[in-house]
Amino acid sequence: xxxxxxxxxxxxxxxxxxxxxxxxxxxxxxxxxxxxxxxxxxxxxxxxxxxxxxxxxxxxxxxxxxxxxxxxxxxxxxxxxxxxxxxxxxxxxxxxxxxxxxxxxxxxxxxxxxxxxxxxxxxxxxxxxxxxxxxxxxxxxxxxxxxxxxxxxxxxxxxxxxxxxxxxxxxxxxxxxxxxxxxxxxxxxxxxxxxxxxxxxxxxxxxxxxxxxxxxxxxxxxxxxxxxxxxxxxxxxxxxxxxxxxxxxxxxxxxxxxxxxxxxxxxxxxxxxxxxxxxxxxxxxxxxxxxxxxxxxxxxxxxxxxxxxxxxxxxxxxxxxxxxxxxxxxxxxxxxxxxxxxxxxxxxxxxxxxxxxxxxxxxxxxxxxxxxxxxxxxxxxxxxxxxxx
Amino acid sequence: xxxxxxxxxxxxxxxxxxxxxxxxxxxxxxxxxxxxxxxxxxxxxxxxxxxxxxxxxxxxxxxxxxxxxxxxxxxxxxxxxxxxxxxxxxxxxxxxxxxxxxxxxxxxxxxxxxxxxxxxxxxxxxxxxxxxxxxxxxxxxxxxxxxxxxxxxxxxxxxxxxxxxxxxxxxxxxxxxxxxxxxxxxxxxxxxxxxxxxxxxxxxxxxxxxxxxxxxxxxxxxxxxxxxxxxxxxxxxxxxxxxxxxxxxxxxxxxxxxxxxxxxxxxxxxxxxxxxxxxxxxxxxxxxxxxxxxxxxxxxxxxxxxxxxxxxxxxxxxxxxxxxxxxxxxxxxxxxxxxxxxxxxxxxxxxxxxxxxxxxxxxxxxxxxxxxxxxxxxxxxxxxxxxxxxxxxxxxxxxxxxxxxxxxxxxxxxxxxxxxxxxxxxxxxxxxxxxxxxxxxxxxxxxxxxxxxxxxxxxxxxxxxxxxxxxxxxxxxxxxxxxxxxxxxxxxxxxxxxxxxxxxxxxxxxxxxxxxxxxxxxxxxxxxxxxxxxxxxxxxxxxx
Numbered sequence: 001x002x003x004x005x006x007x008x009x010x011x012x013x014x015x016x017x018x019x020x021x022x023x024x025x026x027x028x029x030x031x032x033x034x035x036x037x038x039x040x041x042x043x044x045x046x047x048x049x050x051x052x053x054x055x056x057x058x059x060x061x062x063x064x065x066x067x068x069x070x071x072x073x074x075x076x077x078x079x080x081x082x083x084x085x086x087x088x089x090x091x092x093x094x095x096x097x098x099x100x101x102x103x104x105x106x107x108x109x110x111x112x113x114x115x116x117x118x119x120x121x122x123x124x125x126x127x128x129x130x131x132x133x134x135x136x137x138x139x140x141x142x143x144x145x146x147x148x149x150x151x152x153x154x155x156x157x158x159x160x161x162x163x164x165x166x167x168x169x170x171x172x173x174x175x176x177x178x179x180x181x182x183x184x185x186x187x188x189x190x191x192x193x194x195x196x197x198x199x200x201x202x203x204x205x206x207x208x209x210x211x212x213x214x215x216x217x218x219x220x221x222x223x224x225x226x227x228x229x230x231x232x233x234x235x236x237x238x239x240x241x242x243x244x245x246x247x248x249x250x251x252x253x254x255x256x257x258x259x260x261x262x263x264x265x266x267x268x269x270x271x272x273x274x275x276x277x278x279x280x281x282x283x284x285x286x287x288x289x290x291x292x293x294x295x296x297x298x299x300x301x302x303x304x305x306x307x308x309x310x311x312x313x314x315x316x317x318x319x320x321x322x323x324x325x326x327x328x329x330x331x332x333x334x335x336x337x338x339x340x341x342x343x344x345x346x347x348x349x350x351x352x353x354x355x356x357x358x359x360x361x362x363x364x365x366x367x368x369x370x371x372x373x374x375x376x377x378x379x380x381x382x383x384x385x386x387x388x389x
Numbered sequence: 390x391x392x393x394x395x396x397x398x399x400x401x402x403x404x405x406x407x408x409x410x411x412x413x414x415x416x417x418x419x420x421x422x423x424x425x426x427x428x429x430x431x432x433x434x435x436x437x438x439x440x441x442x443x444x445x446x447x448x449x450x451x452x453x454x455x456x457x458x459x460x461x462x463x464x465x466x467x468x469x470x471x472x473x474x475x476x477x478x479x480x481x482x483x484x485x486x487x488x489x490x491x492x493x494x495x496x497x498x499x500x501x502x503x504x505x506x507x508x509x510x511x512x513x514x515x516x517x518x519x520x521x522x523x524x525x526x527x528x529x530x531x532x533x534x535x536x537x538x539x540x541x542x543x544x545x546x547x548x549x550x551x552x553x554x555x556x557x558x559x560x561x562x563x564x565x566x567x568x569x570x571x572x573x574x575x576x577x578x579x580x581x582x583x584x585x586x587x588x589x590x591x592x593x594x595x596x597x598x599x600x601x602x603x604x605x606x607x608x609x610x611x612x613x614x615x616x617x618x619x620x621x622x623x624x625x626x627x628x629x630x631x632x633x634x635x636x637x638x639x640x641x642x643x644x645x646x647x648x649x650x651x652x653x654x655x656x657x658x659x660x661x662x663x664x665x666x667x668x669x670x671x672x673x674x675x676x677x678x679x680x681x682x683x684x685x686x687x688x689x690x691x692x693x694x695x696x697x698x699x700x701x702x703x704x705x706x707x708x709x710x711x712x713x714x715x716x717x718x719x720x721x722x723x724x725x726x727x728x729x730x731x732x733x734x735x736x737x738x739x740x741x742x743x744x745x746x747x748x749x750x751x752x753x754x755x756x757x758x759x760x761x762x763x764x765x766x767x768x769x770x771x772x773x774x775x776x777x778x779x780x781x782x783x784x785x786x787x788x789x790x791x792x793x794x795x796x797x798x799x800x801x802x803x804x805x806x807x808x809x810x811x812x813x814x815x816x817x818x819x820x821x822x823x824x825x826x827x828x829x830x831x832x833x834x835x836x837x838x839x840x841x842x843x844x845x846x847x848x849x850x851x852x853x854x855x856x857x858x859x860x861x862x863x864x865x866x867x868x869x870x871x872x873x874x875x876x877x878x879x880x881x882x883x884x885x886x887x888x889x890x891x892x893x894x895x896x897x898x899x900x901x902x903x904x905x906x907x908x909x910x911x912x913x914x915x916x917x918x919x920x921x922x923x924x925x926x927x928x929x930x931x932x933x
Contacts, residue, residue: 026855026856026858028856029854029856032854032856033844033845033846033854033856033857034844034856035855035856035859036840036856036859036860037840037843037844037856038840038843038844039843039844040776040843040844040845041844041845047772048776050772051772051773051775051776054770054772054773055767055773055776055843058766058767058770058773059767062763062766062767065763066759066760066763069730069731069734069759070756070759072734072738073734073737073752073755073756076734076737076738076739076740076742077737077742077744077752080673080737080738080739080740080741080742081741081742081743081744082674082741082742082743083743086739086740086741086742087741088673088674088675088739088740088741088901089675089738089739089740090675090676091678091739092675092676092677092678092679092680092736093678093679093680093681094678094679097735098679098682098728101727101728101731102724102728105723105724105727105728106721106724109720109721109723109724109766112720112766112770113716113717113720113770116716116770116771116772116773117713117716119772120709120712120713120716120771120772121709123771123772123775124708124709124712167459168458168459168460168852169460170459171459171460171461172459173457173458173459173855176458176459176855178855178856179854180458180854180855181458181852181853181854182854200706204545204549205543205545205546205549206543206545206546206639208704208779210779210845210847212776212844212845215772215775215776216775217704217775217776217778217779218704218706219704219705219706221633221639221640221705221706222545222633222634222639223633223634223636223637223638223639224633224638224639224640226705226706227706228706240845241845241847241850242847243704243778243779243780243847244543244704244779245469245538245539245543245546245849246546247469247537247546247549248464248465248466248469248537249465250465250469250847250849250850250851251465251847251850251851251852251853252465252852
């Protein structure tokens with residue numbers, strides 16, 4: 001809470017600015033709201049276009065009915081007033097009239113429902129997506145994980161521009177930019193003309209992922225996954241906001257979708273992948289036995305010890321690694337192959353999702369732990385080479 | 390309410406006084422121990438107006454914050470508390486009790502009964518509301534402030550709330566119990582205590598609509614109680630009904646809530662239809678065009694209201710068949726609603742109309758409520774709803790049906806029956822001023838919200854992009870005017886009548902009005918119809 005005088009001062013200041021017309025002139029935000037926008041956002045997807053059509057259709061039908069019905073009422077109000085000398089008639093109850101005015105609205109409603117059904121079915125068809133992205137609602141930001149398609153593996157968080165959040169708190173928006181409260185640090189980037197499937201979920205409470213220009217809004221529900229889709233037809237920047245009350249910063253978790261051409265998108269993916277890779281271990285690094293043993297022990301404990309035991313002796317059907325011929329073999333490829341592909345019809349699963357460095361470390365570790373003591377050292381580059389085969 | 394409020398034992402100087410053997414308590418005891426349906430009706434009406442003012446102040450704080458982008462007055466935490474409590478107080482504290490007040494006052498008078506069936510339970514169901522209201526309003530002063538999860542109280546956000554959430558849940562439980570008792574009372578009164586000759590199909594429309602509403606209440610209030618009880622046990626007793634961290638389903642909460650919530654909106658509009666169906670014929674001086682079809686339309690709306698709940702949940706990601714079903718069922722509701730509108734207009738047609746304030750509000754109701762009905766039809770279309778769900782379009786829609794619908798109908802009813810309650814005529818000029826101010830400021834407030842919603846401004850936002858600024862400023866100005874118009878109504882219309890200032894009202898101040906309430910003097914004596922009246926063939930006149 002702010003001090004009362006400060007509040008009053010800011011209100012007075014704003015009132016003055018508003019009355020005096022001195023307020024900062026704000027412009028339309030392409031892909032976001034326009035100043036005093038009267039209708040839905042200009043559609044950028046087929047579905048949004050259909051929604052536009054349906055809305056216009058409904059608006060026109062409803063307006064025509066409204067005008068017709070109330071023309072009758074106001075005619076009656078004008079003509080059938082006592083001050084105009086109107087004498088009240090005494091008619092009431094007419095089955096014919098009542099059946100007619102029940103059946104006609106019923107038929108109109110059916111006429112409205114038919115085109116809506118078509119759009120609804122298309123809207124729910126999330127199959128055959130070119131790119132699948134999981135969006136996770138957090139209090140109060142969005143997480144994007146590229147699950148399938150070009151860019152697979154990318155994962156990042158998108159948060160409101162902190163200067164906008166701070167400006168909101170000051171209460172002084174005189175210098176607010178056109179994308180006030182809509183600018184984020186990392187926009188969601190997608191290629192144009194491709195079917196993008198958005199899978200929503202949430203980490204804490206329900207959020208809703210909405211982008212009006214695409215005609216999508218899908219609740220992001222913790223513990224559940226839901227999906228929606230869009231195929232943007234124009235490159236550009238499109239904006240939306242969280243649409244389900246999610247706590248105090250509900251108004252401050254905007255969505256910015258950047259639609260790029262296919263080549264720009266590929267370049268973006270490549271650049272992001274490089275950035276992501278830079279953060280990882282360099283697979284070209286040459287390790288010493290001591291260092292890689294330490295790393296390998298951790299990887300072993302986290303992934304292997306549950307079955308093969310910390311002692312490496314295995315248990316029941318689980319094969320022991322201590323003294324294993326494959327592990328002790330001087331040909332590293334044999335053991336690496338088992339890790340990458342799995343063995344025993346999947347009883348030993350494949351571990352190819354582990355990084356090259358982690359795999360090299362765990363192989364090196366098992367080759368030297370317990371009674372194995374082979375002195376063999378496996379470098380990440382060997383894993384890279386074997387993966388390529 | 391001059392006679393009613395001040396001189397219970399000597400109710401006016403009318404014929405019934407000769408037999409007035411009332412020796413009830415006086416002073417504060419008269420109200421605390423009230424068992425008279427008229428006293429309890431008055432209590433309900435005053436209570437609901439008080440809550441209307443409280444909820445209105447919260448609304449004005451919301452609108453003041455939204456007058457300009459940026460946070461000037463409240464922080465986002467408090468903003469969410471304001472929207473939540475505005476909704477809860479208006480729905481459960483203002484609109485619902487107001488209709489119960491009308492039911493208490495008018496149903497015994499309309500059906501020729503001496504009082505409500507269960508007089509002491511009637512007292513209890515009113516006085517239960519006071520602690521509930523105190524809990525609701527007092528929750529602002531609890532640690533962490535009032536509940537801030539929206540009036541819909543969606544899980545799992547409710548699990549993050551402070552202790553005030555429990556106070557809120559407890560308050561809702563109490564209000565629910567009160568509503569159920571009130572409904573039982575109304576059903577038993579209507580079914581058992583009608584004067585001889587008043588068959589169900591001769592009953593006034595207001596009694597009919599309340600009978601149906603009371604059944605709706607009994608059906609759905611326990612559902613709400615269940616939903617909030619599960620929320621309570623999730624919060625404190627380690628259950629996981631709605632808590633996804635324990636395998637619970639937050640969407641299930643929404644299903645249960647809206648199974649209550651959708652009939653609830655009809656609970657708030659059906660008695661309004663009843664009031665309008667009484668007023669239009671009275672001022673058109675012509676019988677209601679289709680009495681039977683009105684009864685059937687009301688019943689159809691009530692039944693359909695149970696199978697449309699998930700249209701509030703199109704964006705939760707229901708399967709396509711679910712969305713189709715709820716879309717069709719919802720659109721179907723527009724048919725009986727249209728039948729009602731046509732009926733009212735056919736009643737006006739070739740009538741001999743005058744436009745005193747009750748009629749103005751009734752016509753205003755029909756006109757503006759229909760706008761809300763059409764936006765409801767537009768929202769019912771799932772593909773469009775995907776764009777509009779949780780935006781200001783929805784806010785505009787439900788204020789068109791709840792303010793221009795329910796509240797305007799309540800005002801129409803107040804003006805219509807105020808002479809009966811107080812024994813004096815309200816000032817017609819002031820009534821008309823109140824009507825026009827309300828109508829104009831209502832539209833200034835809520836019409837721009839359609840545009841905001843179409844442009845994608847989400848609801849429950851403490852701050853918004855610059856492009857939405859102008860319409861928000863207009864809405865804020867309108868809301869201030871609308872709020873002041875209601876203060877004007879109380880101070881310059883209701884209070885003078887309660888003090889007995891104004892022309893003396895005849896037993897039947899409206900020459901076209903029909904019904905037993907106009908057969909007793911104005912103000913209605915403390916006791917009426919102590920012996921069952923003998924009715925004429927239409928059951929609208931007492932013949933001895």
